[in-house]
Amino acid sequence: MSQFLKNHIRQVTDLSDEEFETVRTFFTQKKFRKRQFLIQENQPVHEIYLIEKGFLKSSVIDDSGKEHILQFAAPNWWISDFAGFFKQEISSLAVDCIEDSEVYALSYTSLTLLCSEVPLMERFFRVKSNFGYVALQQRILSLMSKSAKERYEDFIRQYPGFIDHIPKQLIASYLGVSRETLSRLYS
Amino acid sequence: MSQFLKNHIRQVTDLSDEEFETVRTFFTQKKFRKRQFLIQENQPVHEIYLIEKGFLKSSVIDDSGKEHILQFAAPNWWISDFAGFFKQEISSLAVDCIEDSEVYALSYTSLTLLCSEVPLMERFFRVKSNFGYVALQQRILSLMSKSAKERYEDFIRQYPGFIDHIPKQLIASYLGVSRETLSRLYS
Numbered sequence: 001m002s003q004f005l006k007n008h009i010r011q012v013t014d015l016s017d018e019e020f021e022t023v024r025t026f027f028t029q030k031k032f033r034k035r036q037f038l039i040q041e042n043q044p045v046h047e048i049y050l051i052e053k054g055f056l057k058s059s060v061i062d063d064s065g066k067e068h069i070l071q072f073a074a075p076n077w078w079i080s081d082f083a084g085f086f087k088q089e090i091s092s093l094a095v096d097c098i099e100d101s102e103v104y105a106l107s108y109t110s111l112t113l114l115c116s117e118v119p120l121m122e123r124f125f126r127v128k129s130n131f132g133y134v135a136l137q138q139r140i141l142s143l144m145s146k147s148a149k150e151r152y153e154d155f156i157r158q159y160p161g162f163i164d165h166i167p168k169q170l171i172a173s174y175l176g177v178s179r180e181t182l183s184r185l186y187s
Numbered sequence: 188m189s190q191f192l193k194n195h196i197r198q199v200t201d202l203s204d205e206e207f208e209t210v211r212t213f214f215t216q217k218k219f220r221k222r223q224f225l226i227q228e229n230q231p232v233h234e235i236y237l238i239e240k241g242f243l244k245s246s247v248i249d250d251s252g253k254e255h256i257l258q259f260a261a262p263n264w265w266i267s268d269f270a271g272f273f274k275q276e277i278s279s280l281a282v283d284c285i286e287d288s289e290v291y292a293l294s295y296t297s298l299t300l301l302c303s304e305v306p307l308m309e310r311f312f313r314v315k316s317n318f319g320y321v322a323l324q325q326r327i328l329s330l331m332s333k334s335a336k337e338r339y340e341d342f343i344r345q346y347p348g349f350i351d352h353i354p355k356q357l358i359a360s361y362l363g364v365s366r367e368t369l370s371r372l373y374s
Contacts, residue, residue: 062332070324070331083321115310122309123302129316134270136323137257141247143330144363145255176331 004052005104008076013124022118026110032097038079039095045084047105051075054101055165058093059173069174072098072166074159078128098166148177152185191239192291195263199314200307209305213297219284225266226282232271234292238262241288242352245280246360256361259285259353261346265315285353335364339372 002024009015015023027050032038038056039045049056056073058081070093073079081091088108106114115122142151152175156163163171172182189211196202202210214237219225225243226232236243243260245268257280260266268278275295293301302309329338339362343350350358359369 060328060332066332068328068332070328082317083324086317086321115313119306119309122306122313126302126309126313126316129313129320130269130273133316133320133323134273136320136327137270139327140323140330141255141257143327144257145247145249145253 005050008050009121009124012127013120015118015120015124019118019120023114023121026114027104027106030103030105032101032103034097034100037094037096038103039081039084039091039093041091041094043091045081045089045091047107048078048080048082048085048111049073049095049103049105051077051079052102052104054103055098055162056095056101056103057098057166057170057174058095060093067173068176069170072159072162072170072174074162074165078132098170143176148175148181149185151175151177152182192237195237196308196311200311202305202307202311206305206307210301210308213301214291214293217290217292219288219290221284221287224281224283225290226268226271226278226280228278228281230278232268232276232278234294235265235267235269235272235298236260236282236290236292238264238266239289239291241290242285242349243282243288243290244285244353244357244361245282247280254360255363256357259346259349259357259361261349261352265319285357330363335362335368336372338362338364339369 005024005027006015006020009020009023038049041061051073053075056079057069058071058079059067059069061067071079079095081093081095083089084091084093085108111125115125142154146154155171155175168182169179172179175182192211192214193202193207196207196210225236228248238260240262243266244256245258245266246254246256248254258266266282268280268282270276271278271280272295298312302312329341333341342358342362355369356366359366362369
């Protein structure tokens, strides 16, 4: 039943079966329904989530009530309010499900203990974080230097499976373009 | 002479003096002049850099010849083309000096060996990367949801020492606003 988790970690680190048996005890499997919130704004952030099934998003609502989507998460992606989690502060983001979803949850305490008990997991999270950092840099450059059309084309190319799962208005919000602009790009 | 490096690492990890003596051997100290390039576009990326003195920037030139600044780096910050470095691909960014600068350079091979020999450094780089990731998420939200005026005010508040070191046109490029808009905000 934890084959998914084992495969996910082994994409980065050469964990033995024995080490994995320790690792899995730190995770909790959870199921959420479409539209259900894993994290709400202005709450303590207890966990980060690895997606096994489903689609989720993290977003913020600005003062005018507009939703800005920071991240989508598909199977094999991690999601949380990472600022709230790593700084152990209250959340500024909300995380909710675009579809019914199944996740592996890891608490802050478990993350710390896990990295002490299985040092290879320290490496796993360093490498994952490095690549996450790089992906965010590329998104910033895209937001700064590319047109709506280019951003949309990049999105389709990078994440070909996403448009079947994610409503267009959410993709528009993620790309920072209006729903109308996106509709023109689709046609 | 390596007190700076020791202090920097001890902000995150409780490294012993003995461990630090190993750590320092992996770093190379380098000096660069104002306007000198540490990394040029379309080249292999060999090193990441911790700034001891000076100011640097990473940027990309778009097809129309416009420079977009991804990052500034002040003392105690790290800079590189992280995508090129972590993926061991050629660079898409350039990194150059806004002022004469002194840095600690760490090569890809040294990073890997260092994390093996001193496991606490794996933790150091994980924690640094986690906080870097969080800072980038906040920059994305700022680019998506805030006005030029708000972005400028956030920048001044977050990095009060920067405006004395960085020409206004570079700050405008970093914030994704025109030089004219920024001048109105200054006055």
